[in-house]
Amino acid sequence: MLRDSFLGVDFAALRTLRLVYENRSFTTTASVLEVNQSAVSYTVEKLRRAFNDQLFYRQGGRVMPTDRCAILVEGIARILDDFEALAEPMTFDPSTAQQSITIACNYYERQIIIPDVIRRVRETAPGLRIRTVNSTTSGDIKLKKAEADLLIGPIRPSEEGFYCRALLDEHYVCVMDSASPLARVPLTVEAYITAPHALINYGGGWRSNYLQELDRAGLSLNEALSVPSPAGIEDMILGTDLIATIPSRIASRYDTRLHRSACPFPASFQIDLVWTTRTHHSPMHLWLRELVSDSVNRRVAEDSMRT
Template sequence: MLNIMHPALRRIDLNLLPVFDAVYRHRSVRIAAEELIMSTSALSHALSRLRTALNDPLFFREGHRMCPSVYATQLAPAIASALTFLNQQLIPQPDFSPAVATDCLQIAITDFTAFCVFPALMHKVQPLAPGIRFELRYLPHSPALTELLAGEVDLALGFNVLNETEHPDLDEITWQRDEYVVISNVNRARLTLEDYLAASHVVVTPWNETQGVLDIELERMGHTRQVAIKTPSMLSAPFIIEHSDMLMAIPRSAAERLARSAHLKIFPLPFDAPPFDVKIYSHKRSGHRGVTHWLKQQLQAIAGKM
């Protein structure tokens, strides 16, 4: 395919173009060789190869000067421009420096991940990287696969939902593992499985899913729970629980935080269920590779202290 698209480039060693440019600018093999840190014989040999490739003498010696041919004069502006452009574009990416970074990161969240992750994250990140900005986005599905692959978001903070599958272009790490507990109003004295099944429930469905992990576990046991309210937001639910006889199953870390704002009682989940895993998803070819890698390191450091 390259032969078809760039036939001229296939015939020329592109390393010869800086030689042409240096000789044209300095009109001297010696000065050009010094600039390119080459011997004069090596530069003369390179110039000879370029003359053969382009089928033109390119330069004529007149006294101590190398005078360009008509063809060389025509080529010179284009070669100089191309070398300048490539030199600017092919600069290696600098190492990420949080203190001077000004990146703006698009992060897909639920209100749970924003509530449980971002207070601790901002406390840690702001003193280290005051110029970094975040735009948090609620998305209608998990794990924001389409948006991550399209580069519309840089990270996704999500949790294990049904039918999640690994994707070869995504990095996935478990940020935190938690257990489910049940919150109720303060009047409840106990919570058995029978009590749990007899009660009405508030269920958070951030992606409008019809069935959650706990429903699957209950179904395996031959039970179903009575869902009175489905809501995409976790933050209003505890206040509904506080003023009703309904129950709500949520991760322990969230329950303990919410119990500081609402009058709630926390009970162990009265049946076995898989752990609640908060995950961090990122694209392996992210355009913000340095900052996303650094941010994941900060998130993992926070998780280690929680």
């Protein structure tokens, strides 16, 4: 009887189990699947009978998985990813493509990488729909939950199931109003840490590499302003004594009203392209990953010719 119940489980039910496990919520899962919460509850109850296990229980207002559930989801994730890969067409024609792709990224990538990618997509695959979502520091989770197909950013997941490709190398520079006295001389460590800073605090536990270098040196900045993104930082600095530490390619986009200086803590970092097993063998995603890499390589080559 148990075997008959198990064989009656379909892929939609397995996907529901995976989503409840990852979201720790029946309500969130129902929203993702665009169904009523009662439908999710019914599916979980069916799976409880099929696997002869409680699967989930409530603790402190949260939905927690049993040990058996965690083991099941690990295997189910592989099954679902493999099945989705099998369902993909064996070939991909960009000129006739009508699919949608979601890219998780942040302000830097939307300024430096995404515009070139969009232009290339519009030229070669005009029917392809691109959606971007904020990755903050949880882009890997969005990939695992299938809320994004591709992640572009400075955080490379270390756990299994992710594929990574380096896109470009970056470092930090300092920007300030061109009338600032600091714009007339090399920026020393002492001048840097005592100057009033417009600090970009990205949130989500993320701490920029240059701040980590300062921590290791036992130093801290004179924080006068804190903002959650580099967006609009140039207008906040103009006409003030503030300086900001930002990625060099963002700074290169500002006009001559802002002066750019070498940062005493340049703290190099890397922007990566990240994806999962779910899309690894997909012809469409293979094409897209090559397009992104090629677009970035072209940009880097153009930047090198200008310097």
